[in-house]
Amino acid sequence: MTEPARVEAFDAVDVIRAQRDRTGNSEAALRWMVDAYTREYVTDAQMASFAMAVLLNGMDRGEIRVLTDAMIASGERMSFAGLGRRTVDKHSTGGVGDKITLPLAPLVAAFGVAVPQLSGRGLGHTGGTLDKLESIPGWRAALSNDELFAQLRELGAVICAAGTGLAPADKRLYALRDVTGTVEAIPLIASSIMSKKIAEGTESLVLDVKVGSGAFMHDLGRARDLAQTMVALGTDSGVATTALITDMDTPLGLAIGNANEVRESVEVLAGGGPADVVELTVTLAREMLALAGQPDADVEAALQDGRAMDVWRAMIRAQDGDPDAVLPTPRETETVTAPSAGVVTRIDAWDFGVAAWRLGAGRARPQDPVVHEAGIDLHVKPGDSVAAGQPLFTLGAADASRIPRALEVLEGGWAVEAVAPATRPLVIERITA
Ligand code: URA
Numbered sequence: 001m002t003e004p005a006r007v008e009a010f011d012a013v014d015v016i017r018a019q020r021d022r023t024g025n026s027e028a029a030l031r032w033m034v035d036a037y038t039r040e041y042v043t044d045a046q047m048a049s050f051a052m053a054v055l056l057n058g059m060d061r062g063e064i065r066v067l068t069d070a071m072i073a074s075g076e077r078m079s080f081a082g083l084g085r086r087t088v089d090k091h092s093t094g095g096v097g098d099k100i101t102l103p104l105a106p107l108v109a110a111f112g113v114a115v116p117q118l119s120g121r122g123l124g125h126t127g128g129t130l131d132k133l134e135s136i137p138g139w140r141a142a143l144s145n146d147e148l149f150a151q152l153r154e155l156g157a158v159i160c161a162a163g164t165g166l167a168p169a170d171k172r173l174y175a176l177r178d179v180t181g182t183v184e185a186i187p188l189i190a191s192s193i194m195s196k197k198i199a200e201g202t203e204s205l206v207l208d209v210k211v212g213s214g215a216f217m218h219d220l221g222r223a224r225d226l227a228q229t230m231v232a233l234g235t236d237s238g239v240a241t242t243a244l245i246t247d248m249d250t251p252l253g254l255a256i257g258n259a260n261e262v263r264e265s266v267e268v269l270a271g272g273g274p275a276d277v278v279e280l281t282v283t284l285a286r287e288m289l290a291l292a293g294q295p296d297a298d299v300e301a302a303l304q305d306g307r308a309m310d311v312w313r314a315m316i317r318a319q320d321g322d323p324d325a326v327l328p329t330p331r332e333t334e335t336v337t338a339p340s341a342g343v344v345t346r347i348d349a350w351d352f353g354v355a356a357w358r359l360g361a362g363r364a365r366p367q368d369p370v371v372h373e374a375g376i377d378l379h380v381k382p383g384d385s386v387a388a389g390q391p392l393f394t395l396g397a398a399d400a401s402r403i404p405r406a407l408e409v410l411e412g413g414w415a416v417e418a419v420a421p422a423t424r425p426l427v428i429e430r431i432t433a
Contacts, residue, residue, distance in 0.1 A: 335393070
Protein backbone atom coordinates (compact mmCIF):
# COMPACT_ATOMS: atom_id res chain seq x y z
CA MET A 1 0.00 0.00 0.00
CA THR A 2 1.39 3.44 -0.86
CA GLU A 3 1.69 6.08 1.85
CA PRO A 4 -1.00 8.79 1.68
CA ALA A 5 0.42 12.07 0.35
CA ARG A 6 1.41 14.47 3.15
CA VAL A 7 -0.99 17.39 3.43
CA GLU A 8 1.06 20.58 3.48
CA ALA A 9 -0.09 23.28 5.91
CA PHE A 10 0.77 26.22 3.64
CA ASP A 11 1.32 27.06 0.02
CA ALA A 12 4.74 28.44 -0.98
CA VAL A 13 3.25 30.94 -3.43
CA ASP A 14 1.07 32.44 -0.66
CA VAL A 15 4.11 32.77 1.62
CA ILE A 16 6.14 34.44 -1.16
CA ARG A 17 3.28 36.83 -2.01
CA ALA A 18 2.88 37.87 1.64
CA GLN A 19 6.60 38.63 1.83
CA ARG A 20 6.52 40.45 -1.50
CA ASP A 21 3.44 42.54 -0.63
CA ARG A 22 4.51 43.16 2.98
CA THR A 23 1.24 41.79 4.32
CA GLY A 24 3.20 39.63 6.78
CA ASN A 25 3.55 35.89 7.29
CA SER A 26 2.51 34.10 10.46
CA GLU A 27 5.16 32.37 12.56
CA ALA A 28 3.76 29.01 11.46
CA ALA A 29 4.01 29.98 7.78
CA LEU A 30 7.66 31.05 8.10
CA ARG A 31 8.57 27.89 10.01
CA TRP A 32 6.81 25.80 7.37
CA MET A 33 8.69 27.56 4.54
CA VAL A 34 12.08 26.68 6.05
CA ASP A 35 11.07 23.13 6.94
CA ALA A 36 9.49 22.48 3.52
CA TYR A 37 12.63 23.83 1.79
CA THR A 38 14.84 21.54 3.88
CA ARG A 39 12.58 18.61 2.85
CA GLU A 40 12.95 19.76 -0.78
CA TYR A 41 9.18 20.26 -1.10
CA VAL A 42 9.66 24.00 -1.62
CA THR A 43 11.83 24.38 -4.73
CA ASP A 44 15.00 26.44 -5.19
CA ALA A 45 13.08 28.81 -7.50
CA GLN A 46 10.45 29.43 -4.82
CA MET A 47 13.01 29.92 -2.06
CA ALA A 48 15.05 32.29 -4.28
CA SER A 49 11.93 34.35 -4.87
CA PHE A 50 11.20 34.44 -1.12
CA ALA A 51 14.83 35.45 -0.39
CA MET A 52 14.62 38.28 -2.93
CA ALA A 53 11.41 39.53 -1.31
CA VAL A 54 13.22 39.53 2.05
CA LEU A 55 16.19 41.38 0.53
CA LEU A 56 13.93 44.05 -0.97
CA ASN A 57 11.41 44.47 1.87
CA GLY A 58 13.37 43.46 4.97
CA MET A 59 11.94 41.66 7.99
CA ASP A 60 11.18 42.83 11.50
CA ARG A 61 13.09 41.46 14.49
CA GLY A 62 10.28 39.01 15.34
CA GLU A 63 10.33 37.53 11.84
CA ILE A 64 14.14 37.26 11.89
CA ARG A 65 13.94 35.39 15.21
CA VAL A 66 11.40 32.92 13.77
CA LEU A 67 13.55 32.39 10.66
CA THR A 68 16.62 31.76 12.86
CA ASP A 69 14.75 29.33 15.12
CA ALA A 70 13.40 27.46 12.10
CA MET A 71 16.93 27.07 10.70
CA ILE A 72 18.22 25.84 14.06
CA ALA A 73 15.34 23.32 14.19
CA SER A 74 16.34 21.97 10.75
CA GLY A 75 19.34 20.14 12.26
CA GLU A 76 21.13 18.93 15.39
CA ARG A 77 22.03 21.00 18.44
CA MET A 78 25.38 20.47 20.09
CA SER A 79 26.26 21.12 23.72
CA PHE A 80 29.63 21.75 25.30
CA ALA A 81 28.13 21.60 28.80
CA GLY A 82 30.13 18.50 29.81
CA LEU A 83 33.48 19.95 28.80
CA GLY A 84 34.51 21.40 32.14
CA ARG A 85 35.65 24.64 30.47
CA ARG A 86 33.85 27.87 29.63
CA THR A 87 33.22 28.10 25.87
CA VAL A 88 33.53 31.19 23.72
CA ASP A 89 33.42 31.44 19.96
CA LYS A 90 34.23 34.19 17.47
CA HIS A 91 32.67 34.80 14.09
CA SER A 92 33.78 37.24 11.42
CA THR A 93 31.40 38.28 8.66
CA GLY A 94 34.34 37.87 6.29
CA GLY A 95 37.01 40.03 4.78
CA VAL A 96 40.26 40.17 2.84
CA GLY A 97 43.41 39.05 4.64
CA ASP A 98 41.25 38.07 7.64
CA LYS A 99 43.36 35.34 9.27
CA ILE A 100 42.50 36.44 12.83
CA THR A 101 40.96 33.09 13.84
CA LEU A 102 44.38 31.42 13.47
CA PRO A 103 46.24 33.32 16.21
CA LEU A 104 43.06 34.10 18.20
CA ALA A 105 41.82 30.56 18.95
CA PRO A 106 45.10 29.34 20.53
CA LEU A 107 45.59 32.69 22.31
CA VAL A 108 42.21 32.51 24.07
CA ALA A 109 42.63 28.77 24.76
CA ALA A 110 45.93 29.58 26.52
CA PHE A 111 43.73 30.99 29.32
CA GLY A 112 41.91 27.69 29.89
CA VAL A 113 38.83 28.61 27.86
CA ALA A 114 37.46 26.31 25.13
CA VAL A 115 37.28 27.88 21.66
CA PRO A 116 35.31 25.77 19.17
CA GLN A 117 35.90 27.32 15.75
CA LEU A 118 33.69 25.43 13.33
CA SER A 119 34.79 27.08 10.13
CA GLY A 120 34.11 27.19 6.41
CA ARG A 121 35.90 27.50 3.12
CA GLY A 122 36.18 30.64 1.03
CA LEU A 123 33.94 31.40 -1.89
CA GLY A 124 34.45 34.51 -3.99
CA HIS A 125 36.90 37.18 -2.89
CA THR A 126 36.98 36.38 0.86
CA GLY A 127 39.26 33.64 2.13
CA GLY A 128 38.25 30.59 4.13
CA THR A 129 39.96 29.62 7.37
CA LEU A 130 40.08 25.93 6.42
CA ASP A 131 41.70 26.72 3.05
CA LYS A 132 44.41 28.68 4.82
CA LEU A 133 45.14 25.91 7.35
CA GLU A 134 45.25 23.27 4.63
CA SER A 135 48.46 24.96 3.42
CA ILE A 136 50.09 23.13 6.35
CA PRO A 137 51.21 19.69 5.13
CA GLY A 138 49.08 16.90 6.63
CA TRP A 139 46.60 19.17 8.44
CA ARG A 140 43.10 17.68 8.55
CA ALA A 141 39.94 19.83 8.61
CA ALA A 142 37.38 17.04 9.12
CA LEU A 143 37.00 15.83 12.71
CA SER A 144 34.38 13.54 14.19
CA ASN A 145 32.34 14.95 17.07
CA ASP A 146 34.35 12.71 19.45
CA GLU A 147 37.66 14.08 18.14
CA LEU A 148 36.34 17.64 18.38
CA PHE A 149 35.30 17.18 22.03
CA ALA A 150 38.53 15.38 22.97
CA GLN A 151 40.66 18.15 21.45
CA LEU A 152 38.62 20.87 23.16
CA ARG A 153 38.93 19.07 26.49
CA GLU A 154 42.71 18.59 26.16
CA LEU A 155 43.87 21.74 24.36
CA GLY A 156 40.96 24.15 24.48
CA ALA A 157 41.30 25.15 20.83
CA VAL A 158 39.97 23.50 17.72
CA ILE A 159 39.52 24.88 14.22
CA CYS A 160 37.76 22.35 12.01
CA ALA A 161 35.08 21.94 9.35
CA ALA A 162 31.52 22.46 10.52
CA GLY A 163 29.65 19.15 10.24
CA THR A 164 26.65 18.88 7.95
CA GLY A 165 24.29 18.37 10.90
CA LEU A 166 24.20 22.01 12.08
CA ALA A 167 21.45 24.11 10.47
CA PRO A 168 21.22 22.17 7.18
CA ALA A 169 18.51 24.62 6.01
CA ASP A 170 21.16 27.34 6.07
CA LYS A 171 23.58 25.25 4.05
CA ARG A 172 21.06 24.97 1.21
CA LEU A 173 19.84 28.53 1.52
CA TYR A 174 23.34 30.03 1.63
CA ALA A 175 24.38 28.20 -1.56
CA LEU A 176 21.17 29.43 -3.21
CA ARG A 177 21.69 33.04 -2.08
CA ASP A 178 25.22 32.93 -3.44
CA VAL A 179 23.93 32.43 -6.99
CA THR A 180 20.76 34.54 -6.83
CA GLY A 181 22.06 37.95 -5.69
CA THR A 182 20.50 37.62 -2.24
CA VAL A 183 23.55 37.32 0.02
CA GLU A 184 23.45 40.92 1.25
CA ALA A 185 20.06 40.88 3.03
CA ILE A 186 20.54 41.65 6.74
CA PRO A 187 17.76 39.26 7.94
CA LEU A 188 19.29 36.46 5.87
CA ILE A 189 22.89 37.09 6.95
CA ALA A 190 21.89 37.42 10.62
CA SER A 191 19.76 34.26 10.67
CA SER A 192 22.39 32.34 8.69
CA ILE A 193 25.26 33.16 11.05
CA MET A 194 23.32 33.00 14.31
CA SER A 195 21.45 29.76 13.54
CA LYS A 196 24.83 27.98 13.19
CA LYS A 197 26.31 29.59 16.29
CA ILE A 198 23.28 28.94 18.50
CA ALA A 199 22.97 25.33 17.23
CA GLU A 200 26.68 24.81 17.93
CA GLY A 201 26.00 25.38 21.64
CA THR A 202 28.68 27.93 22.54
CA GLU A 203 28.11 29.74 25.86
CA SER A 204 29.27 33.08 24.51
CA LEU A 205 30.16 34.69 21.21
CA VAL A 206 32.07 37.68 19.87
CA LEU A 207 31.10 38.89 16.41
CA ASP A 208 33.51 40.77 14.15
CA VAL A 209 31.22 42.65 11.78
CA LYS A 210 33.24 44.02 8.88
CA VAL A 211 32.42 47.28 7.14
CA GLY A 212 34.04 48.64 3.99
CA SER A 213 34.75 47.85 0.36
CA GLY A 214 35.91 44.28 1.08
CA ALA A 215 32.90 43.41 3.29
CA PHE A 216 29.24 42.52 2.71
CA MET A 217 28.32 45.75 4.48
CA HIS A 218 29.68 48.83 2.74
CA ASP A 219 28.24 51.47 5.06
CA LEU A 220 28.35 51.86 8.80
CA GLY A 221 24.59 52.16 9.23
CA ARG A 222 23.96 48.73 7.72
CA ALA A 223 26.88 47.17 9.61
CA ARG A 224 25.43 48.55 12.85
CA ASP A 225 21.98 47.19 11.99
CA LEU A 226 23.47 43.74 11.27
CA ALA A 227 25.52 43.78 14.48
CA GLN A 228 22.55 44.85 16.63
CA THR A 229 20.31 42.22 15.04
CA MET A 230 22.83 39.43 15.70
CA VAL A 231 23.59 40.56 19.25
CA ALA A 232 19.84 40.54 20.02
CA LEU A 233 19.39 37.07 18.46
CA GLY A 234 22.27 35.63 20.49
CA THR A 235 21.26 37.28 23.76
CA ASP A 236 17.61 36.21 23.42
CA SER A 237 18.81 32.61 22.92
CA GLY A 238 20.96 32.65 26.06
CA VAL A 239 24.30 33.10 24.23
CA ALA A 240 26.18 36.08 25.74
CA THR A 241 26.99 38.03 22.58
CA THR A 242 29.07 41.14 21.84
CA ALA A 243 29.93 42.61 18.44
CA LEU A 244 32.76 44.79 17.21
CA ILE A 245 32.37 46.69 13.95
CA THR A 246 35.79 46.75 12.28
CA ASP A 247 37.27 48.29 9.16
CA MET A 248 37.48 46.32 5.92
CA ASP A 249 38.31 49.10 3.44
CA THR A 250 41.94 47.93 3.59
CA PRO A 251 43.06 44.27 3.77
CA LEU A 252 44.07 43.06 7.22
CA GLY A 253 47.81 42.65 7.63
CA LEU A 254 50.27 42.28 4.77
CA ALA A 255 49.41 38.78 3.51
CA ILE A 256 46.41 37.95 1.32
CA GLY A 257 46.15 34.32 0.26
CA ASN A 258 46.49 31.06 2.13
CA ALA A 259 50.04 29.88 2.97
CA ASN A 260 51.25 33.47 3.36
CA GLU A 261 48.39 34.17 5.81
CA VAL A 262 49.42 31.17 7.92
CA ARG A 263 53.00 32.48 7.93
CA GLU A 264 51.78 35.90 9.11
CA SER A 265 49.62 34.30 11.83
CA VAL A 266 52.65 32.38 13.14
CA GLU A 267 54.55 35.69 13.29
CA VAL A 268 51.78 37.08 15.51
CA LEU A 269 51.93 33.98 17.73
CA ALA A 270 55.68 34.51 17.98
CA GLY A 271 55.11 38.00 19.40
CA GLY A 272 55.59 39.94 16.11
CA GLY A 273 53.41 40.47 13.04
CA PRO A 274 51.69 43.52 11.51
CA ALA A 275 50.25 46.06 13.94
CA ASP A 276 46.64 45.81 12.68
CA VAL A 277 46.55 41.99 12.94
CA VAL A 278 47.98 42.16 16.46
CA GLU A 279 45.54 44.92 17.47
CA LEU A 280 42.47 43.03 16.27
CA THR A 281 43.66 39.71 17.70
CA VAL A 282 44.29 41.28 21.11
CA THR A 283 41.02 43.27 21.10
CA LEU A 284 38.90 40.24 20.17
CA ALA A 285 40.75 38.04 22.69
CA ARG A 286 39.98 40.56 25.45
CA GLU A 287 36.28 40.60 24.49
CA MET A 288 36.14 36.80 24.43
CA LEU A 289 37.92 36.38 27.74
CA ALA A 290 35.70 39.02 29.37
CA LEU A 291 32.64 37.00 28.31
CA ALA A 292 34.34 33.88 29.70
CA GLY A 293 34.83 35.55 33.10
CA GLN A 294 38.44 36.76 32.71
CA PRO A 295 38.18 40.52 32.07
CA ASP A 296 41.72 41.19 33.34
CA ALA A 297 43.58 38.53 31.33
CA ASP A 298 46.95 39.80 30.05
CA VAL A 299 46.61 38.65 26.44
CA GLU A 300 49.69 40.47 25.13
CA ALA A 301 51.83 38.54 27.61
CA ALA A 302 50.55 35.21 26.24
CA LEU A 303 51.65 36.25 22.73
CA GLN A 304 55.07 37.39 23.95
CA ASP A 305 55.94 34.47 26.25
CA GLY A 306 55.04 31.61 23.88
CA ARG A 307 51.91 30.29 25.69
CA ALA A 308 49.68 30.97 22.67
CA MET A 309 52.31 29.47 20.34
CA ASP A 310 52.44 26.29 22.44
CA VAL A 311 48.66 25.83 22.04
CA TRP A 312 48.93 26.52 18.28
CA ARG A 313 51.61 23.88 17.81
CA ALA A 314 49.65 21.30 19.81
CA MET A 315 46.46 22.17 17.91
CA ILE A 316 48.12 21.73 14.51
CA ARG A 317 49.74 18.44 15.58
CA ALA A 318 46.44 17.12 16.97
CA GLN A 319 44.99 17.45 13.47
CA ASP A 320 47.95 15.66 11.84
CA GLY A 321 49.68 18.85 10.64
CA ASP A 322 53.38 19.58 11.01
CA PRO A 323 53.82 22.98 12.68
CA ASP A 324 57.48 23.05 11.57
CA ALA A 325 56.80 22.24 7.90
CA VAL A 326 58.02 24.69 5.28
CA LEU A 327 54.93 26.29 3.72
CA PRO A 328 54.63 26.53 -0.06
CA THR A 329 55.82 29.67 -1.87
CA PRO A 330 54.77 30.78 -5.38
CA ARG A 331 56.90 29.92 -8.39
CA GLU A 332 55.85 33.00 -10.37
CA THR A 333 55.97 36.47 -8.82
CA GLU A 334 55.63 40.04 -9.97
CA THR A 335 56.30 43.14 -7.89
CA VAL A 336 54.59 46.49 -8.45
CA THR A 337 56.59 49.57 -7.47
CA ALA A 338 55.71 53.18 -6.63
CA PRO A 339 55.60 55.39 -9.76
CA SER A 340 56.61 58.45 -7.73
CA ALA A 341 57.49 59.46 -4.20
CA GLY A 342 54.54 60.17 -1.90
CA VAL A 343 52.20 58.57 0.62
CA VAL A 344 50.18 55.40 0.06
CA THR A 345 46.58 56.60 0.23
CA ARG A 346 44.66 53.47 -0.77
CA ILE A 347 45.00 49.69 -0.84
CA ASP A 348 41.45 48.64 -1.64
CA ALA A 349 40.27 45.49 0.11
CA TRP A 350 37.79 44.49 -2.59
CA ASP A 351 40.24 44.91 -5.49
CA PHE A 352 43.07 43.10 -3.69
CA GLY A 353 40.70 40.33 -2.62
CA VAL A 354 39.53 39.79 -6.20
CA ALA A 355 43.14 39.93 -7.48
CA ALA A 356 44.29 37.27 -4.97
CA TRP A 357 41.30 35.17 -5.98
CA ARG A 358 42.25 35.49 -9.67
CA LEU A 359 45.81 34.43 -8.80
CA GLY A 360 44.33 31.14 -7.53
CA ALA A 361 44.00 31.81 -3.78
CA GLY A 362 40.19 31.48 -3.97
CA ARG A 363 37.70 29.33 -5.81
CA ALA A 364 34.97 30.14 -8.35
CA ARG A 365 32.97 26.97 -7.66
CA PRO A 366 32.69 25.08 -4.35
CA GLN A 367 34.31 21.99 -5.86
CA ASP A 368 37.42 23.83 -7.17
CA PRO A 369 40.75 23.47 -5.32
CA VAL A 370 42.61 26.54 -4.09
CA VAL A 371 46.29 27.15 -4.86
CA HIS A 372 47.81 27.45 -1.40
CA GLU A 373 50.90 29.39 -2.43
CA ALA A 374 48.99 31.95 -4.57
CA GLY A 375 48.23 35.41 -3.22
CA ILE A 376 49.57 38.90 -2.62
CA ASP A 377 52.16 40.17 -0.15
CA LEU A 378 51.83 43.88 0.62
CA HIS A 379 55.03 45.76 1.41
CA VAL A 380 53.24 48.96 2.47
CA LYS A 381 49.94 50.05 4.02
CA PRO A 382 47.92 53.29 3.68
CA GLY A 383 49.72 56.10 5.44
CA ASP A 384 53.23 54.80 4.64
CA SER A 385 55.63 57.16 2.83
CA VAL A 386 57.36 55.68 -0.21
CA ALA A 387 60.19 56.65 -2.57
CA ALA A 388 59.83 56.37 -6.36
CA GLY A 389 60.55 52.78 -7.40
CA GLN A 390 59.93 51.32 -3.92
CA PRO A 391 58.11 47.94 -3.94
CA LEU A 392 54.41 48.27 -3.05
CA PHE A 393 53.22 44.68 -3.33
CA THR A 394 54.15 41.32 -4.86
CA LEU A 395 51.74 39.04 -6.67
CA GLY A 396 52.41 35.30 -6.52
CA ALA A 397 50.94 32.45 -8.57
CA ALA A 398 51.74 28.90 -9.59
CA ASP A 399 51.12 29.84 -13.20
CA ALA A 400 52.35 33.11 -14.80
CA SER A 401 49.27 33.34 -17.03
CA ARG A 402 47.16 34.31 -14.00
CA ILE A 403 49.15 37.45 -13.25
CA PRO A 404 47.88 39.84 -15.99
CA ARG A 405 44.21 39.38 -15.01
CA ALA A 406 45.09 40.05 -11.38
CA LEU A 407 47.02 43.20 -12.36
CA GLU A 408 44.01 44.33 -14.40
CA VAL A 409 41.70 44.38 -11.38
CA LEU A 410 44.34 46.24 -9.35
CA GLU A 411 44.38 49.21 -11.73
CA GLY A 412 42.76 51.89 -9.59
CA GLY A 413 42.89 49.64 -6.52
CA TRP A 414 45.81 51.48 -4.96
CA ALA A 415 47.19 55.02 -4.97
CA VAL A 416 50.32 56.93 -4.05
CA GLU A 417 49.60 60.65 -3.61
CA ALA A 418 51.17 63.78 -2.15
CA VAL A 419 48.91 64.04 0.90
CA ALA A 420 48.40 61.46 3.65
CA PRO A 421 44.89 59.92 3.84
CA ALA A 422 42.44 60.49 6.65
CA THR A 423 42.23 57.13 8.41
CA ARG A 424 39.47 55.66 10.50
CA PRO A 425 40.23 53.39 13.44
CA LEU A 426 40.41 49.63 12.91
CA VAL A 427 37.83 48.98 15.66
CA ILE A 428 35.01 51.39 14.86
CA GLU A 429 32.23 50.49 17.30
CA ARG A 430 31.31 48.03 20.02
CA ILE A 431 27.75 46.74 20.23
CA THR A 432 26.39 45.03 23.33
CA ALA A 433 22.93 43.87 24.36
N1 URA B 1 28.43 34.09 6.65
C1 URA B 1 27.41 33.20 6.83
O1 URA B 1 27.57 32.16 7.45
N2 URA B 1 26.21 33.52 6.31
C2 URA B 1 25.98 34.64 5.63
O2 URA B 1 24.88 34.87 5.20
C3 URA B 1 27.04 35.55 5.45
C4 URA B 1 28.27 35.25 5.98
